[in-house]
Amino acid sequence: MTDIGCALRSGGWLTPARITTYSRLLLALTIVAIAGWIALSDGLVDRNGKPIGTDFSNVYAAGVLTLHGKSADAYDPPLQHAMEKAVFDGRDVPFFGWHYPPFFFAIAAITAMLPYAGGLALWVVSSLLAYLAVMRAILPRRETLLVAAAFPAVFVNIGHGQNAFFTAGLLGGALLLMERSRPWVAGILIGFLAYKPQFGVLIPVALVAGGRWPTIAAAAATVTALVAISFAALGSEVWHAFFQSMTFTQTVVLEQGGTGWEKIQSAFSAARHWGVDVRTAYAVQAMLAVSLAAGLAWLWQSDTAFDLKASALASASLLATPYVLDYDLVVLAVAIIFFVRHGLAHGFRDYELSLLAAAWIVPLLSRSVAGLTTIPLGLIVLMALFALTLRRALTDRASEIGEQARIARA
Structure with a gap:
């Protein structure tokens, strides 16, 4: 194996100094770009x-x-x-x-x-x-804020004035509260995520598999309350208008690519970008969603470390929906940070650090690469991260069984 291959496998190239330097550079470029964008605007x-x-x-x-x-x-x-x-x-x-x-x-x-x-x-x-x-x-470490702020999806989200910070904060916060045995508050945060319902498709799968019934109850109660309050404050007409508008959203924005295929980071969009018809593209997306659900169900009902469960749910939430844009990849930070926390506590295995680095930088490249080549780089990296998380869960389990067998023989 070449020196480059060895470095990618071990992740030894990603030193703390490089992490800090790359993060500071990207953060500085982001600040300059945003300042210039505003300064050159007219009204x-x-x-x-x-x-x-x-x-x-x-x-x-x-x-x-x-x-x-x-x-x-x-x-x-x-x-x-x-x-x-x-x-x-x-x-x-x-x-x-x-x-x-x-x-x-x-x-x-x-x-x-x-x-x-x-x-x-x-x-x-x-x-x-x-x-x-x-x-x-x-991850309460000194460098966390720097790396999180410099994450390229942050720049994309600010540039679009979008809400992915809310989405990442709600999902990450809910997972953290579940870990800290505050299931009811976690459920409330998950309920608030209903403002972007496409990202909640697989959350019930994970919660049911993990037997997180208080969290499920709190989430359901929160959504019910939000709907009831909106009915009382705005009337039924607005809900009728919302459901009618979904046809426009589905056909023009999603199926016809009104947003731009290169911006959408889903299997559905990749298939449509390659000329596949709508029905087949939905079938591809559905097969991926079913595979993700099976993986999550196995993971969340097992005794796998919670960090890996959380990471897998975050990446799967992005992969399951046909409508996920590059600014939504802020949620990818949740998947990355839980995986990193597990690696820092238990060590990193082959290729993990390099793939985590690829996941961190991909929001900067995904739209351009897809636009120039039709290669869905964001989708590929997301799928690789989900697969790597499952692999890590399996290898951790195998190591634990091997250690138990060794102790039993001693």
């Missing part, structure tokens, strides 16, 4: 004619509609787009659709109580701090 519209915070404009516009008592209009593309234009004094900014369940209007309305710049700052800063706090709580 909070960038040089490409898009709002600063792009996707956040749909959140803010939906919040304004909510404050005006017109929440249901957010699910009507022409009316939503008209409000997005009005936010920017009638400028012809692109349309960014509102696809969230009605209970998320509460967050949108809070941001709309401030001017657009203030609402965007509140949205980004509060969610970023929540994400960083959860990462630090999972």
